[in-house]
Amino acid sequence: MMIVVSLGSGPWDQLFGGGNSPAIAVAAVAALFSGLLALLAIPRTRTQKPRSRV
DSSP: OHHHHHHHHHHHHHHTTSSSHHHHHHHHHHHHHHHHHHHHHSOOOOOOOOOOOO
C-alpha cells in the first residue's frame, strides 16, 4: 500500500496545486486502513490455562 502512496504522491501533489498535503492525507488513510485490517484479519493467539486437577 505504501508503494502506491510513494509512487502516486508526485502526480497527486501537482493535481492539487503542490505541497505535500495530498500525499500525507492519502498516507494517513492508508495507515488507518492497514491498522484496521491488521486488527480484524490477523487471528488472535490464545494461551490455554492449565487445568487444575482436584
